[in-house]
Amino acid sequence: MAFKEIIRSRAEQRKPDKQTSKLLFYLFTSTRGGFTRLRIIMLLLERSYNTHQLAQELELDYKAVQHHMKVLEKNNMVLKIGERYGAVFYLSTFLEVNIGALDMAIDKLDRKMNQKKVYL
Template identity: 35%
Template sequence: MQSYLLNDPKEEQKEFFITDTNSEQSVFAVTLPVFSFPNVIPRGLFSFSGTGAESSPNPRFKMILWAIIAGTRGGVNRAKILNLVKETPMNANKIATVLNLDHKTVIHHVKILAKNELIVKAEKDYGAEYQLTQIMKENQSALEEIMLKIGTK
């Protein structure tokens, strides 16, 4: 199994593991803090052919998704937001209403998802709708796989 450097050596480090409940083996290990998607994986590194259903997710993308979804307390809410905007682009207020979450909580999660280039604002105005980025659209299977492994709470 390959390992990738996700942290700055100058930062305080804390390591954690995500394990597969069926086999009791480590599936994924991360040294925190995890930096945003552009800092870890340079733009243009991914190469995809076809749709997300036909190709398997890039392992580095999958690792970042694991860290954002399964590696944090709010990961389940982030996954719900990704699933929601996959169908229809929505603004933060509508997301908060549909998911029955506080507006500030949604704003927090949306900022993290946008920083990691999983969603993008359609426009810069107040009330702008969020939608999935192309790379997230092409890798929906990775999100579904993660959600199956961690379950929903």
């Protein structure tokens, strides 16, 4: 998964605290939109975007991206500068400092997505 190489190149060799790991695992692996939120974070690692630009890059509905941005902003993963349509999103300092914990969440998400469901 290319996400892991990007994260590892930016991560410091510091173990994140338990609460931070729990939050990242929840946001990116325990909810249905986790993979989409991870894709958004990967784009924001490169540069800032507004909601419309993210929707175009991800080929998703504007309202869906808007929902994910609200979730990420509420959980201190991104910062919003500006108002309404022109608001631009950046990675938060909190996420940049704890980007290494995201690597573990990606591993878990990768395993989860590649599991075969067996119904008995």
